[in-house]
Amino acid sequence: MKIAYTVAPGRGDTDLLLFGLSRCLLEKDVRATGVVQINAARDDAGPCDMDVKVLPDGPVIRISQSLGREARGCRLDPTALERAVGLVETRLAASVDCLIVNKFGKHEAEGRGFRTAIAEALSADIPVLVGLNRLNAEAFHKFSGGLATELPPNIEDLACWMTSVTAAKSSTA
Template identity: 60%
Template structure:
């Protein structure tokens, strides 16, 4: 199983990078499953709206709640996130790889994308995860220390994903040509 993660220092940087990566993978003729987060500034100068684009072709799901300009708590709408995760899980068997925009609090707590990541493992699909420092220890425990770190440069991430997809296809081709005795 091939799993990699990337971390970017600026707020929202990882979202932009992973969206670009997903577009590049699709332009190369592959079908990623997963999500790319799209943040939209608000006219009222409140916190941005957070949407995820379910890969490869949508829908776009609003995962933030409007709690008002002065709200300081978590704005994530857990029901909307789970809805997006359901779309991703349904598309996973026909996909070439999984891109998870963020291993966040829900994943740390054993929910969110964890089951989808596990299913991608079972399918032998390469997995790419956006990660922040706060959630890194739980992520490393979840993957058993097997994840590869890739610098937050879209071209490096795309190169890894394309290579991983090709490796997976080569292995599948060799297995399908192997004749096992009955």
């Protein structure tokens, strides 16, 4: 099972890291699918808007909903997230080298979101890289059976792991 995760230290750092990695892999002709998150500042100084780009070439889907400036609840739009999941699952059926998931979040911890896509990729021997926050780490480690590899939060190490596992997959095919 080829599954790895990374945890970047600052708020939004994992999003930037995985977005940069997706661009690096594209330059190396690695056929990635999945999603990377793009946060966009808002004019009203409220919380950022959250968009995901479905790899490799879109679309970009807004996964946050505006709940008002003073709202403190979860802003995730579950319908938009599931739309992104459906697009990724369709692309997994095509010939891809790897799956990148911006975050193993609350939905995945509860059995929804990208959880099935991750499992399908692993069962098809497609390497998976997941962004992880500490809030959902326990659920992720349970889901991965403790077999996931932690990778340092830098593009070079992530790209090295991804190209090595995709090359290994190609040589056994």
